[in-house]
Amino acid sequence: MELSKHYDPAVTESGWYARWNANHYFNSFPDDRKPFTVVIPPPNVTGVLHMGHTLNETVQDILVRRARMSGFNACWVPGSDHASIATEARVVAMLRDKGIDKNSLSREEYLKYAYDWKETYGNIIYDQIAKLGCSVDWNRTSFTMDDHYYKAVISVFVDLFRKKLIYRGARMIHWDPAARTALSDEEVEYQDVEGILYFIRYPIIGSDEFITIATQRPETIMGDTAVCVNPQDPRYKNLKGKQINIPLINRQVPLIFDDYIDMEFGTGALKVTPAHDINDYNLGLKHGLKVINTLNEDGTLSPAAEIFVGMDRFEARKKIVERLRNEGFLMKEEAYATRLGFSQRSQAVVEPRISTQWFVNMKPLAGPALEQVFSGAIRIHPGEKFLATYKYWLENVKDWCISRQLWWGQRIPAWYDNKKRFVVAENEEAAIAAYRQEFGALQEGEILTQDEDVLDTWFSSWLWPMEVFRGITEPGNREIRYYYPGSVLVTGQDIIFFWVARMIMAGMEYMNERPFSDVYFTGMVRDRLGRKMSKSLGNSPDLLKLIEKYGADAVRFGIMISSPAGNDLLFDEAGLEQGRNFNNKIWNALKLVKGWQGRLAESPDKTESSAEMNFAVVWFENRFNQVKNEMQQLIAAFKLSEALKNLYSLIWDDFCSWYLEWVKPGYEQAMSPAIYKRTILFFDELLQWLHPFMPFVTEEIYHLLKDRGTGDDLCIKQFGAFADPDLRVLGTGGHLRALLTAGREFRQQHQMKNTEPISRIVLPGEIFGDNQSLYAIIRRQLNTSVIDFKTNELEKDQRIHVIPFLGHQIGFETEKKIDAVKHRHDLEEELSYYQGFLENLNKKLSNERFVKNARPEVVALEKKKKEDTEEKIAAIKLTLNG
RNA sequence: GGACUGCUAGCUCAGUUGGUUCAGAGCGCUGCUUUGACAGAGCAGAGGUCACUGGUUCGAACCCAGUGCAGUUCACCA
Known part of the structure; x- marks a missing residue:
């Protein structure tokens, strides 16, 4: 068969992938072999695979294929993640393009659209995984919203609630005004931004005086319920018991004193807005202040703000600054470097907001997860980079806000009566039963209403290593017993807290065993110049196009x-x-x-x-x-x-x-x-x-x-x-290669073509021994017919070119005269290098402290080096004088 | 501001317990080569004060301290 000039991947790749699958090579079933289990970090169904995925999947495939070829029963589970916020944002945008308002749809109608979306995009991702050659078991494809998976998430919620590890309460949370949902702490990304610090004076009631505060957020002054200063601050001591007037809305608030205030910062006076700042909220709790929420869910000003109601917060800021300036309250503006929190998914500036949400009490779960890593039961690679971060996060872990004001996701299994009393149960029927037990029979005509919210995507992903084998819904089944714990988890370092740490927690809680023994963190994929891949830079290549090319x-x-x-x-x-x-x-x-x-x-x-x-x-x-x-x-x-x-x-x-x-x-x-x-x-x-x-x-x-x-x-x-x-064989091979290179160099220097034979080569016999096949290689590779071993008889002949070689001499004999000048020059350079080297060795060996302190092997080694070098020098001299 | 990581050839990185046959690799670069697997190639070669400054040691790219630069991450100072 005639083979083409170049290898053509296009013709072979799809064919082989189909054949491997047809032969079920990637399908795994429990058997007598040791399992090698890998669960894919499920990509979001929102889009396509990017280069980060490509790196992860490739690493996993290498490990899985190698395991499969090494006697393991390799099982690689593919799948995707419903990614609630991200997908909901995409689906809502898609609906908007079609002229449909999400709010005009019922929950059921909306979910139908979302599932259609998932079918389309989920399949694109699977196609890309296949194109890349990933040896996943397609029969095991899992999705975090599959029926059984949904049930698993619900049952874990109910279980943790019963264990009092889940609770509901009003807390200050991060609010995404674009997605209109609560976020967990991890979903907020901070960025340094240039802000402005506005100095605003507030009239002190009962005097002509003012007190000046500094703030970045003048649009929140309508939510102020106090002004606070440090009790030690001499500037303000005399203001004890005074009331302050809030500009623009003329509300009276008290002046309070607290150590929390830094006298050095700004004016040493702080406006307190408990509804819109976590610190102010804490101050408010301590001093019993009112909470006035001046923002709506979408980031516009609420009626409580009294002015500019319905205007976006950033627009309102400009207007308020303008009015403060016009009315003489704005004293000065200063450039100010600050940090703002952005929603990881919508990129909107996150608002602190007091809201009733569901939380997981993390501390009890963190302990075992920390222990697994620190005892070495779970090994993190590369360890030195991530251990400290992992430890710090777990030791300082805060409660996890898991409720999201969305429809795409597992709906929170809590049912409320008319008085907002609730029960948590697997389903409505169980909820009614539980309700009856706890609160008595329902009133005539009264119904229980399920919580409208869904759970954080990561509250489902953390069960992934278990529930892909139905370890939650069918505990103790054959597959979970065989495949769990997994072998290695390969993922990006950016989701160490979102996913890895939480999977370990869930694994310890529900299997009482780590979910995997090794975690391999890949780096971030950047472009050639080290910039992050991003759509706006256009530096994120299309995987399928690359594969095509x-x-x-x-x-x-x-x-x-x-x-x-x-x-x-x-x-x-x-x-x-x-x-x-x-x-x-x-x-x-x-x-x-x-x-x-x-x-x-x-x-x-x-x-x-x-x-x-x-x-x-x-x-x-x-x-x-x-x-x-x-x-x-x-x-x-x-x-x-x-x-x-x-x-x-x-x-x-x-x-x-x-x-x-x-x-x-x-x-x-x-x-x-x-x-x-x-x-x-x-x-x-x-x-x-x-x-x-x-x-x-x-x-x-x-x-x-x-x-x-x-x-x-x-x-x-x-x-x-x-x-x-066998190191001796490798050594001889190295000498052979050095000889061939020396021969080529000789040809190069003397413009001898390969077709022009070297009439004779003179070699020291002790280097290559008596292996005839080796000499056959030398003869053919150097194009010579005669090999002699009489090195000490190297004639003083113009046609013999002698070079030092491994402490010996070798000679090449040719028909034509060779250029001796350049040759001498090279040799002299080599000689001076070795002489310098020898000088160093001698210095070292005559240093008493070296001979006395260094280990004997080292001294012996140096002596050997000295001998070798002396031999080399002798050989070069012989050649030069010869 | 804290913590962590890194700084070695033009670029991306190796360099295991300190020992000048240990200063390396790949890519790139330079020169030469085109009937016999391969120019999507072969052969040969050039390139580095191992960020800087001190210290420990007989001896430092490697250990210690400090400095600088870069990156990651955490942190409620308006």
Whole structure:
């Protein structure tokens, strides 16, 4: 069969993915093998996979495929997350485009639209996961709003409520005015912004005096219910018992005293607005102040504000500043650097707001989660970066606000009577029963009404490692017993609190066991210049287009090769190009090896060329063992990028550039069948080791290399055992390569083409021993027919070019005269380097303190270095004077 | 403001318990090479005061202290 010039991923990738699935290679069932369980961090159904997902999925696939090929029963569960706020925002926007107002719909009608949306986008994401080659078990696809999953979330809510770990109460929470819902602390992102500090004077009642306060938020003065100063502040001591008038609305509020006030800041006087600031709220509690909420849910001013009612808060700020200025209350404005909280999903500026919400009491859950990580039961990679953050968060964890004023999500299972008394139960029927028990029978005509709100998405995601195996809804079932706990969780470091810590809490609470043994945090994907990927910068590439252009293997390669463990990944298409070229390199090696198939010698091999005696074969086998050992260690330490680099270099340099050249038959020569067979085996195994990283090209070439029986697919081929490398063989290989390089350099310097033979090479015999196949390599690679070993008889002949080599001398004899001047110059430079080196060694060895204090091995090593260097110097001198 | 992490070749990063065959890799760069697997390539090569300043040590990219810069994260000072 004629093989194309370049490898073409498009034709092979879809075909192989379909075949793997048809053969159910990715479907897992509990059996006698050890499980290797990975649950995908479920992407939001709101959109498409971005490069961060691509990195995560690739890492997971590498680990899962490797486990599958290492005797484990690998199970990778795919799925998606309903992402309540984000999806609701998208669906509402979609409806608006269609001219439909969400508020005109019933809950049921709305949810129908939302589910349609989910079907469309969820499937796009799954298609991308497949295109990337991810070996997930599609039969296990889970969604956080599946029926059983929904039930699991509800039952966990009910259970935690009964355990008094969930409560309902009025608290100061973060309010997203755009999404019109409460948020958890984690969903608020702070940004430094340039603000203005306004100095406003408030009239003191019963005098002509004023007291000046400083604020960033003049639009909240209508919510002021006090002005506060430090009791130690001499400026204000005389104002005790005074009332203050709020400008514009003329409301009287008391002047209060509290240590909390920093006398240095601003004017040392604070306007207290308990409804709109957490600190003011606390002050209000302490001093029994009124709470006046001047903002509506959407961020406009409420009737309680009295003025500018219905105007947006930022617009109102401008107007109020204007009026304060006109009416003489605004004393000055100062530029002020501050920090504002933004909603992670809607980007709206978050408002502190007092509101009745549901909360999880986190402290009791945090303890075991902390212990799991600190005892080493759960290992975090890379540890040093995240341990401290993890610990701090858990030790200072605050209660988790879990209710959201949305429709897309699990509806809170609480039912209220007319008097707002409530019961929590799995469903309405149970609620009625529970109600009767707690409050007695319902009044005639009275009904219980379910809470309108839904739960935070993360309140469902935290059950993911359990409920994908129905561990909550069918506790103790066969699957949860087999697959739980999972092996490794791969995710972005940005959701360590949102998800990872909470999963550990839930796992400990409901399984009394960690949900996974290792957590591998990938970095953030940035562009080539280190900027975050964002839509507005247009630097976020389209995954499917990249796969179309380079192939999925190249995308995987490109993203892994530049992704050192735990560091941010600077995404650059150059890496993908490197991956594509790598595909092609392997493809061409295939073409070369296939070409030998028709040239196999008919007679059995003679001893000299038989594979076991052949230096190239022996050397490569050991080199491969060396890399296998290195890779094993690197992968165990989650250094996947390093492992891939080693393998890349093994294939490209050691296999293609050295090994294949060494065993390549000469022009019109036959190929040794024994060596051919070994070469195919090496190739097979190289593909196998590469397969987890680049599954498509390896599977394709594996099948082109040789006819395979049914079911002999690389995807499920089990790794064999491997030995430690023989270091002596590796050493000799290194010398051989150095010799060949020296020969090439010699040719380069003297403009000798490869076709022009070197008539004779003189080598010190002790370096390479008596392996004939090795000398055969030297002869062919350097294009020479004669190798002599009489180094001490190197004639003083213009045609002999003598160079120092590993403390010895080697000579190249040619037909033409060589340029001796440049040669001398190089040698002299080399000589002076070694002389300097020797001087240092001598200095060190004559230093009594060194000889006395250093370990004996080190001293011996230095002495050996000295001897070697002296030998080298002698060899160079001999050459120069020779 | 606190905490953490990093600073090694033009770029991205390795460098395990301190020992000048240890200053490395990939990409990029420079030169040469085109009938025989591969120009999506081959071969050869150039590039670094290991952020800075001190200290410990016979010896420091590596350990310690300080400084600078960058990044991450936490924090209620209006």
